[in-house]
Amino acid sequence: MADLNEQEIRKLVEEAVQQLGSNVSGEAVNQVVREAAAKINVPVNTSAPQPQIQPSAVGQNRIIVTAFGKNRRGILAGLTGVLSETGCDILDLSQKLLQEFFTTMLLVDISESSLPFEEIKAKVTAKGEELDLKVIIQHEAIFNAMHRV
């Protein structure tokens, strides 16, 4: 659902109370809120919640890109740019900056990419070298084997 400010929520509630009176049911609330939202121009999304990323169900198509190096501008843009060019989907990202030293990890789904793993690996590694980064690329499954019982 879109973010609402306090004023918009108050308006929604007032509108709903006015219309419902004693006639309360789940269906009625849903309908009234939708109508109220339409009146005050707030988009309401009632579809199912977005699926969460589940680890390792398709481990073969997911790789972990880890990069280390001295921090500088454009590191993340460079790495994500080349991943995007190769048709990869970034599912998760974390990074740490320790003094000047930069570490990042990207969980990437390569199933939609037209390139095989080796070529993606070569492209990302080459980009890392341009940016003075050490880049290590591995299929996700090895981490699940080592760190999950």
Added chain:
Amino acid sequence: MPIALEEILETIRMTEVEHFDIRTVTMGINLLDCRSDDLKRMKTNIYDKIMRTAAEHVATAQKVESDYGISIANKRISITPMAIVADGHYPEDFIELAKVLDRAGDELGIDYLGGFSALVQKGFTMGDRSLIKAIPEALASTKHICSSVNVASTKAGINMDAVKMMGETVKLTAEKTADRDAIGCAKLVVFANVPEDNPFIAGAFHGVSEPDVVINVGISGPGVILRAVKEAPNDLDFSQLGERIKNMAFKITRAGEFIGKKVAAMQSIPYGIVDISLAPTPLPGDSVADILKAMGLEDVGATGTTAALALLNDSVKRGGLMASSHVGGMSGAFIPVSEDEGMINAAQKGHISLEKLEAMTSVCSVGIDMAAIPGRTPASVISGLIADECAIGMTNNKTTAVRIIPVPGKEAGDIVDYGGLLGAAPIMPISQLNNSIFVDRGGRLPPPTKGINN
């Protein structure tokens, strides 16, 4: 639960800093279907079967290395003990066969091929005798071939005729490869209670109860365990110290099993076992000796060293057994001298002696391994050492072995450098007292009553 950044960094620290790798992915190949009384035909059969079966072995292992970012140091092959495969042939024929195996290994790009072997714990066949006679020349004239002879078991006792013969064979092998500091002896090991699915060299062979083809894996992770022990405070008690080792052993065993299963699946070959032995390398920090030192010893050889090794060995097993359903091979800590930087230093300083190593072999997985001794040492002294190790293995119902190198022209205090994984071996003093009447008695040294366990 998604993988955390810390876990990824730990894995990368293991492989990039602490030298964790898969020591070997070994393909076991049955050669019993290659037998023939026509030598030429048998040579063709063996060559063809190995080339056909292992055609993709090296390439597959390299692909798995690239996919998962864990290096596989060696790609190896083990075969059915050659004494069984070529029984009925003469020693010269065995040398020819060793050369054929070597050529196949060379063309496939593998590092070592094990299985130029005989199992003689209870007695010899003609094939066994021919193979043992062929060992010195076979090892001198090949590059990849490794040889092992099992001379004792808890059930059968010790074949003392074989012990005598192997002392002489070690000497002859050293002399045949004297120009290369007796490197032939680095590829020859004498066993008690040999396992039939061991992926490690020089003792690897493909047992007769194994399937036609199988993939076995050996791991190498002393550096990882070393960190776990080094980070422990001095007042941490042994239960907790063991716990730390266990946790690390779990992770590296899981990685080993995972890699082995991948290499096997990609070639449509059954996966056999993971050998959870901690195999050291001569690289700094990748040392079993350093782990023992990190437990609180000034150096290996100090009193307490055997107890420290017992704790290490047991903790590794606990973690490894939890991590894998199929643990096999030797599965204990290796304590080779030349392949372990900490051991090399301790031997050079005189802190560790062959006698202390012998005591340590009662709690570790192999035995006197990659130790160099003066070249003038008589065969009977080597046979005596083999008999002692066999007695430890036989009595304690465990594997023991001797891989010893009498380096011609060298004396205690010298050092020989073999390079690569074989490392550098300081020449260690060994008792030169006469034992020839004992060794010459021959016959079978009876097994302990514990061998009768039904």
